[in-house]
Amino acid sequence: MNQAEDPEDGVPPSEAPLCGEHDSQTKAQRCVTGMHQRPGPGPGPSCVSMKSNRSMSLPLNFKDVAPSVDASSHQQRGKSPEPRCLSMKNDQSIDQWINFKDGRCSYDPEEDQESSEVPTGPSAQHHQRHLDSIFMLLEENILTFVKNELKKIQKFMSSDYPECLEKEDEEELDEEQRRSREAFVKISVHFLRRMKQEELAERLQSRLRVAVCQRELKSDLKRKFQRVFEGIAKAGNPTLLNEIYTELYITEGGTAEVNEEHEVRQIETASRKPARPETTIRQEDLLKASAGGEEPIRTVMTKGVAGIGKTVLTQKFTLDWAEDKDHQHIQFTFPFTFRELNVLREKKFSLVGLVHHFFSETRAAGICRFEEFQVVFIFDGLDECRFPLDFHNNEIMTDVTESASVDVLLTNLIRGKLLPSARLWITTRPAAANQIPPDCVGMVTEVRGFTDPQKEEYFRKRFRDKKQARSIISHIKTSRSLHIMCHIPVFCWITATVLEEVLKTREGEELPKTLTEMYIHFLVVQSKVKKVKYDGGAETDPHWSLKSRKMIESLGKLAFDQLQKGNLIFYESDLTECGIDIRAASVYSGIFTQIFREERGLYQDKVFCFIHLSVQEFLAALHVHLTFFSSGVNLLSEEQTTSLWSKVFRDKPKPKRLYQSAVDEALQSHNGHLDLFLRFLLGLSLETNQTLLRGLLIQTESRSQTNQETVQYIKKKISEDVSPEKSINLFHCLNELNDVSLVEEIQQSLRSGRLSKKKLSPAQWSALVFILLSSEEDLEVFDLRKYFASEEALLRLLPVVKASNKVLLSGCNLSERSCDALSSVLSSQSSSLRELDLSNNNLKDSRVRWLAAGLESPHCELEALRLSGCLITEEGCASLVSALSSNPSHLRELDLSYNHPGDSGVKLLSAGLEDPHWRLETLRYEGTAATDHQSGRGGRAGNLFSVPLSAWLIRP
Structure with missing residues (x-):
């Protein structure tokens, strides 16, 4: 702001006198006189001390200031003796500037007795001139500040919402500036009250409280959320959220x-x-x-x-x-x-x-x-x-x-x-x-x-070394299970933690490829941190002590018991039920802070959880494994409740029964809540993985025969026509057991082109589904005729149809059973199907009704449906129109060429096209096409074929 501008500009008339008056005194004299002299005769001048701030509370005495400043009050000040000097020696007098309680200054001249001597002679004159210039500049700064702040307050009071005053400034205000501003608002409130403007004063004070509250709340939330812990707290090593947020x-x-x-x-x-x-x-x-x-x-x-x-x-x-x-x-x-x-x-x-x-x-x-x-x-x-x-x-x-x-x-x-x-x-x-x-x-x-690019962005942020980041990204892409899990940000953090440690300490060693290997390494890394950081041990010491083994056993029991109940969050009562001492739990969360955490809410109530469900499932599987090989008790079998059986079982534990009962238990789960648990339990059966946990696990004798029996048991279950989701998880289990024989057999047939000539077993069909679902290329366009153009093939490969973007089923002899299955795909919430070609199938009206049931589902997002040459009449058209009326938001293209819609079918479709809710843009029938080029929904006149006008259906 130009300091030469009228200081009253933009300030309400009643407040204008606050900005100062003009008289014959010099600016320095006027400032000092106005600030330090009481009305009427006063004592002789006292010195301004530059060494303290105590006297800074002297200038304003609100009790003696009239609501409006007039000439008489100015003249009264003019009769006063020369100004007293302010003491700058100490900070005591700061609080004397404004005394809101009684309006009087508590200044005592005797306190500044030592500094009250005025210099004489030339040096005194020089000192006075210097002081005059300082106070002249001070007055100009104060007037500028007052004018600017009054403008802000006026705008602040006239706005719809009490935004913080600071928001008018582009630059950040520091704490001292904020306090100055708030102090001035308080001064303004006081003057408004002296002017009998109680309502304005109350509104300003209320809005000031809101602004201060908002600022303090923001400050508190900023402290709380600006630093986060990836996974969970690395003790004393938080990360700025803005730095790692992807x-x-x-x-x-x-x-x-x-x-x-x-x-x-x-x-x-x-x-x-x-x-x-x-x-x-x-x-x-x-x-x-x-x-x-x-x-x-x-x-x-x-x-x-x-x-x-x-x-x-x-x-x-x-x-x-x-x-x-x-x-x-x-x-x-x-x-x-x-x-x-x-x-x-x-x-x-x-x-x-x-x-x-x-x-x-x-x-x-x-x-x-x-x-x-x-x-x-x-x-x-x-x-x-x-x-x-x-x-x-x-x-x-x-x-x-x-x-x-x-x-x-x-x-x-x-x-x-x-x-x-x-x-x-x-x-x-x-x-x-x-x-x-x-x-x-x-x-x-x-x-x-994370999308695939976001996964890569995360690892590039996490690893500054570009070569290392590229190596890790490449490794994750080679493992389908790791790549899928990296959709979850916390799993990206677990993966980064493990791979960073492996690359640093075990150069040249093969990186973990399966989920079990990844979580075993993660547990070992946390044990190592605990040993070095809390126990004062060396990195070369054994990872597992008696105390740390006890901790993991306790956490494993908690993980398993709560997994059975479906709990991810635990309270003190839950821990007590599992036999865990509350004090011990706090120790666990402090030591194994990356695995198990404790949070304190209000009243110091404690909440416990694992950093992710997958960590809980891994520790639950570890608990079942430890329990079985240490006591012979199979926690997944009902036999443990019979003491006689328990005795026999403890004498001769049979791992085969443990793994088979786990497979059965997981297959019986309707929602797959034991899927990941089963993968971990089977992965822990491998000798290579047990070696990684040497000192924690009891090293079992070589059990290659047991593992082979488990593999055969899983393949047998795959052959029993289990649901596609369960079949896929069983293939993941085979991967954890390092058995890919079934998948390789089908892949070889695919590569040789002999697959369509073979009669596949149920297990081979499941393997084909697993392979196709793992291939991003095959899911963009799925053509059943590349494999087997039959109803059996369609029903076997239905999960692939559901996951594909475009599906070609032209000339595949589809029956009512096929159409019913396709209807279930169309109505599935997780379906990815957007284009479906059913041309040249004898569907007739009865089978179109099945399809229409799927089309009318609110979950159906099909955009193109081709039914050319399917023997559809008016009745079938009526079913389609009814379905589109129920769910009109997605279908844009409908091909009914080479069918028999009749006049009534054409009228129904024409009426539907006039419905503004329909998104249909292209309709084909009788070998012709009609494209909506008038509705503004993407149609183009250039798409029209040269056909009789009567064959066109054009949206109005």
Whole structure:
């Protein structure tokens, strides 16, 4: 600002006198006189001490300042003697500048007696001139500051929302500048009150409290979230979130329906989805989106499997808000976790009280009317909620100051009964998504984890050495199971931790290829850290001591018991049930901090968990292995409950029975919750893996025969027509046992081109499915005729059809059974099918009805359907029109050429084309094509064939 400008410019008239007056004194004299002289006669001059700040509290005496400054008060000051000098020697007088309590300065001239002598002679004159120039500059700076701040305050008071004053500045304000600004606002409040402007004073003071509260809340959240621990805390070695954060792949759309499949299965399904344009959404846009209307979406649910990055996503969102990088349309962000809320499930709070409880800054500021602000509540980890969310029977509440249990507060907040103006963001694993009614959720998003390029970006950030990063990325690509698991960010961290250690300490050694090898190395690395860091041992000492073995055994028991119950989060009561002493658990979480962690919530309640479900499953498998080979007890068999059997079993343990019972147990699981556990248990049977855990595992004698028997047992199960998902997991189990014979046999037939001439066994069919699902090329376009153009082949390869983008089934003799199977694929939530060619099959109307049942499913996203030459009449057309009316949003191309739709069929299709909800762009029949080039939906007149006009169907 130009300092020569009128200092009253932009300031309300009633406040203009605060900027200063003009008289015949010099600026320095005027400043010192106005600041230090009381009205009326006063004592002689006293010196300005430059050595302290104590006298800085002297200048303003609000009790003696009239609401408006007039000429008489100016004249009164003019009669005063020469100015007294301020002491600069010490800091005592700083607090005397402004005394809000009684308006009087507590200055005592005797305190500055030592510094009250005024220099005389030329040096005194020089000193005075120097002092005059300093105070002249000081006055100009103060006037500039006052003018600028009053402008900001005026704008601040006239805005719709009480944004922080600091936001007007582009540069960062330091703490001293903030305090100066807040002090000036307090001065302004005081003057407004002296001017009888009580309402303005109260509004300004209230908004100041809000601004200060917001700043303190942001500061607290910044401290909490700016540093994170990959995996979990490396003691004393946190990482800046902004340095390691890698953008996640988040898709918009979908439903909050439950998915109970094992999350590794879900990841495998996601990894097979062909690359295609999807509606993606960036983290910073999650709460800006609207469902096509002007009003923003109130509640967003974000789904994702454990470890996929949901929590880090919420932390990044909160950190960006706290650092003023994004989301500044939001006044308050309140991040909660269900882990923290669980410990309050027996207590009662009002909504205001709950916020005050977790965010003390709001309580200190006395903020209770949150409806006046744009507020975002984040609730992370719905799947960890341990209290019922009864949306049907919980009482309805609308008063934010009324107390109730936490579950009642949440159901009313989510339903919009409490604080309807608030925005909500809820994260959950897929299995718990249905705990909230669909009508309470405005938008569902899904965190898919890392795409392939994002995986590579993570490892390049993690390893600064480019050559090392390339080597690791290349290695991961060679192992299908590792590559799939790296969709999960926490698994990328585990992999990086292991490979970094192996490359550093075991140069030239083969890198781990299977999941079991990876997790064994991970456990060994953590044991080594514990030994060196906590036990003071050397790196060459044995990894396992008696104490560390005991710890792992205890953690393994906890992992297995809680896996059986389906728990990922444990409380003190859960540990006690497993026989783990609470004090010991704290020691475990402190030592094996990368594996098992302890979190402290409010009231110092402790929450325990493993860093990821896969770590819990590995330790559970390790516990079953240790128990069997140390005591002969098979924890997966009911025989352990019979003492006689137990005795016999302990005398002659038979590993074959352990592994076979594990396979049976996993196959009986309807959702595959033991799939990964089974892979780990079988992997631990290999002698090479047991060698890696020497000192922890009892080294079993060479059991190659047992392993071979287990391989044969698994192949037998594959031959028994188990579900495709279970069959695929059994092939992963064979990989863990280093047996790829079945897969190699089929691959050889594929390479030689002899596969279509062979009659395959059920096991060979399953192997073919496994091979095709592991091949990204075969999933882009799947042509059944390359293998076997038969109904049996279609039914056997249905998982491949489901995972493919484009499927060609022309001339494959499809029956009603085939159409029923295809209908189930079309209606599957996890289907990737977008183009389906069924031309030249005698489907007729009856089989089209089966297909129509799949087309009308809300999960069906088919974009092109070709039914040329399928003997379809008006009845079949009616079925198709009915299906498209139910689900009109996706199908863009329909080929009904060389069929018999008749006049009624044509009319039905014509009426459908006029429906604005239909997305159909191209319709073909009777060997002709009609393309919508008028609707603006992508059709082009150049696509029209030269055909009779009567054969065209053109959208109006």
